[in-house]
Amino acid sequence: MSVIVFGLVQLVPGDPIRLALGTRFDQETYDALLARSGLDQPLVQQYVTWAGRALTGDLGVSFRSGETVTSLIGERLPATLTLAFASILVALLIAVPLGTLSALRPRSVVDRVATVLSQIGISVPEFWMAIVLILVFAGTLGWLPSGGYVPLTEDPGGWAQRLLLPAVVTGVVSGSVITRFVRSSVLEALGADHVRTAQAKGLPGRQVFTWHVLRNALLPLVTVTGVQLAYLLSGVVVVEIVFAWPGLGQLALQAVQSRDYPVLQGAILLFAVVFLLINLVVDLLYTAIDPRIRR
Amino acid sequence: MSAPLLEVEDLRVRLRTPRGPAEVVNGLSYTVGRGETVAVVGESGSGKSVSVLALLGLLPARVATVTGSARLDGEDLLTMSPERLREVRGPGVGMVFQDPMTSLNPVLTIGRQLVEGIRAHGEVSKAAAREQAAGLLAEVGLPDPQRALDRYPHELSGGMRQRVVIAIALSNNPALLIADEATTALDVTVQAQILDLVAELQSEHGTGVIWITHDLGVVAGIADRVLVMYGGRCVEDGTVDDVLERPAHPYTRGLLGALPDLAQVGDGELATVPGVPPAPTDLPPGCVFWPRCPVRSDPRCETEQPPLAVVGTSGGTLPHRAATWCEEGSPR
Numbered sequence: 001m002s003v004i005v006f007g008l009v010q011l012v013p014g015d016p017i018r019l020a021l022g023t024r025f026d027q028e029t030y031d032a033l034l035a036r037s038g039l040d041q042p043l044v045q046q047y048v049t050w051a052g053r054a055l056t057g058d059l060g061v062s063f064r065s066g067e068t069v070t071s072l073i074g075e076r077l078p079a080t081l082t083l084a085f086a087s088i089l090v091a092l093l094i095a096v097p098l099g100t101l102s103a104l105r106p107r108s109v110v111d112r113v114a115t116v117l118s119q120i121g122i123s124v125p126e127f128w129m130a131i132v133l134i135l136v137f138a139g140t141l142g143w144l145p146s147g148g149y150v151p152l153t154e155d156p157g158g159w160a161q162r163l164l165l166p167a168v169v170t171g172v173v174s175g176s177v178i179t180r181f182v183r184s185s186v187l188e189a190l191g192a193d194h195v196r197t198a199q200a201k202g203l204p205g206r207q208v209f210t211w212h213v214l215r216n217a218l219l220p221l222v223t224v225t226g227v228q229l230a231y232l233l234s235g236v237v238v239v240e241i242v243f244a245w246p247g248l249g250q251l252a253l254q255a256v257q258s259r260d261y262p263v264l265q266g267a268i269l270l271f272a273v274v275f276l277l278i279n280l281v282v283d284l285l286y287t288a289i290d291p292r293i294r295r
Numbered sequence: 296m297s298a299p300l301l302e303v304e305d306l307r308v309r310l311r312t313p314r315g316p317a318e319v320v321n322g323l324s325y326t327v328g329r330g331e332t333v334a335v336v337g338e339s340g341s342g343k344s345v346s347v348l349a350l351l352g353l354l355p356a357r358v359a360t361v362t363g364s365a366r367l368d369g370e371d372l373l374t375m376s377p378e379r380l381r382e383v384r385g386p387g388v389g390m391v392f393q394d395p396m397t398s399l400n401p402v403l404t405i406g407r408q409l410v411e412g413i414r415a416h417g418e419v420s421k422a423a424a425r426e427q428a429a430g431l432l433a434e435v436g437l438p439d440p441q442r443a444l445d446r447y448p449h450e451l452s453g454g455m456r457q458r459v460v461i462a463i464a465l466s467n468n469p470a471l472l473i474a475d476e477a478t479t480a481l482d483v484t485v486q487a488q489i490l491d492l493v494a495e496l497q498s499e500h501g502t503g504v505i506w507i508t509h510d511l512g513v514v515a516g517i518a519d520r521v522l523v524m525y526g527g528r529c530v531e532d533g534t535v536d537d538v539l540e541r542p543a544h545p546y547t548r549g550l551l552g553a554l555p556d557l558a559q560v561g562d563g564e565l566a567t568v569p570g571v572p573p574a575p576t577d578l579p580p581g582c583v584f585w586p587r588c589p590v591r592s593d594p595r596c597e598t599e600q601p602p603l604a605v606v607g608t609s610g611g612t613l614p615h616r617a618a619t620w621c622e623e624g625s626p627r
Contacts, residue, residue, distance in 0.1 A: 192397065193397040193398045194397065194398055194399055194401070196353055196392065196398070197392060197398045197399065197400075197460065197463065198408075199353060199384065200353060200385075200388075200390040200464075201385055201411070202384035202412070202415050202416055203381075203412065203415045204381065207411065211403065211411070212400050212403075215403070216400065216402055289402070290401075291402060291404075291447040291449070292401055292402075292447070292449050
């Protein structure tokens with residue numbers, strides 16, 4: 001995996017040193033910088049050096065700012081974590097009730113409306129939705145700031161205000177995807193034979209629904225939520241840019257623009273690790289939810 | 296004779312399907328007495344399962360229209376309030392479903408699934424309900440019932456699961472037990488054990504039983520009366536002896552004729568009833584069995600639905616009835 005990360009970054013066209021130096025420079029400075037950054041080494045050598053250091057937690061130094069990549073990522077991580085978890089919360093708050101209602105009354109008005117809404121949510125570009133929301137809530141109504149980020153510890157009110165719009169944009173998109181899954185998994189759970197057994201026992205409807213339908217529909221929901229969370233954690237670039245949200249997506253974009261290989265490699269490596277971690281968590285949750293997987 | 300436990304009258308079920316309305320059950324009437332076992336037999340698609348699911352309101356209301364009446368102890372199941380129906384499910388009627396592999400919830404323990412049924416019908420503490428559940432599992436012959444309570448369905452074999460399903464159906468001492476192909480998915484030895492078990496419980500508690508099956512061997516073994524269904528109608532009913540020994544309807548004869556004779560070894564071909572049952576969206580106008588009937592002795596067969604008429608009462612007090620234009624003793 002680290003080979004792929006490294007290789008992909010090397011494919012980015014452009015010369016980082018030239019970009020760092022600007023239009024006017026002399027050959028000596030160029031050579032000196034090249035030697036210091038290690039870019040004059042053969043690629044294999046560069047990879048081995050980078051991978052070796054990465055293993056010890058040293059992801060190198062940014063070409064652009066001179067800061068270590070780990071500290072750059074560390075600075076951005078809280079913002080991304082905040083946005084990702086807030087978004088997934090919004091997504092679930094939308095998807096679980098809406099998907100469940102649709103499944104309970106298939107082909108009803110609620111179901112049709114939910115289908116259309118989730119179709120819109122999936123297909124509308126995030127930047128467009130973000131801009132519309134900013135125009136309405138920050139511009140016309142003036143209720144919320146148009147962007148930026150304040151740490152929770154400094155100003156909880158401002159933190160929540162600034163979090164709301166970006167979380168809604170990404171939450172609506174993820175929520176639209178998850179709604180579809182909730183609908184189909186609840187529908188499937190409703191049709192299961194054991195639901196009839198539960199009804200035949202004379203259980204109250206609510207109990208049948210909670211323990212014999214929702215409980216069983218939870219499994220696919222965990223999977224799709226995990227996938228969505230992984231996607232959100234790897235930085236929702238567009239939304240972070242529009243809302244001036246200082247997260248990892250923004251960092252990665254800046255790194256691409258300035259050919260800042262160490263930062264870009266570090267960010268991509270982190271995304272990959274996050275993805276694996278989330279998959280691990282999903283698997284662990286599965287064993288907690290489904291006794292058939294337990295040993 | 297005292298009032299029967301269950302009195303079904305003119306039960307009709309119509310299902311909305313993509314191919315138009317399906318008349319799945321068409322005017323079914325029968326009774327089940329206390330302690331009596333009524334077997335309902337017929338091919339797949341003859342409306343057996345739907346007719347009993349309709350009794351308990353277990354058909355999806357969006358697609359099923361149920362008419363007629365079904366009085367359990369004088370109270371009509373088909374018109375009672377949803378809350379009253381919920382109270383009846385369990386103590387009034389217990390139901391055992393066909394497939395033990397899918398009729399238990401895979402993510403809840405056996406104990407939980409039993410306990411919730413017990414606690415849905417009375418103030419019982421969790422601990423007491425758990426004790427009761429263990430007792431039930433012991434009663435249905437599950438080894439080590441205390442430990443079985445904490446197991447999940449997938450940890451048990453099919454036969455064991457079906458015992459659990461039966462234990463759930465029996466957990467509120469139902470007045471009527473409906474077993475829908477309860478042993479079809481099991482192997483023969485397990486089936487025999489389960490049949491014995493139900494007979495035993497029946498003699499202890501005086502439970503009335505509706506046993507749905509297409510296994511005539513099972514019918515002969517456990518039933519007092521038989522009801523033969525075809526195309527959503529009762530085509531013949533009567534005591535086991537009457538129906539199995541002196542079948543009056545060509546369809547019943549066909550079913551009995553299709554039983555392979557194990558004593559006969561050789562290359563003899565299996566007898567069948569040729570053709571398939573009519574689609575419930577497209578029932579024939581006359582006798583439902585006419586398109587497949589080998590007799591067709593009467594001109595009315597094709598055009599007029601024969602009524603269920605008494606053909607004899609040789610077995611005892613119960614009439615032997617059949618819905619056919621065929622004269623008794625007409626050629627097979």
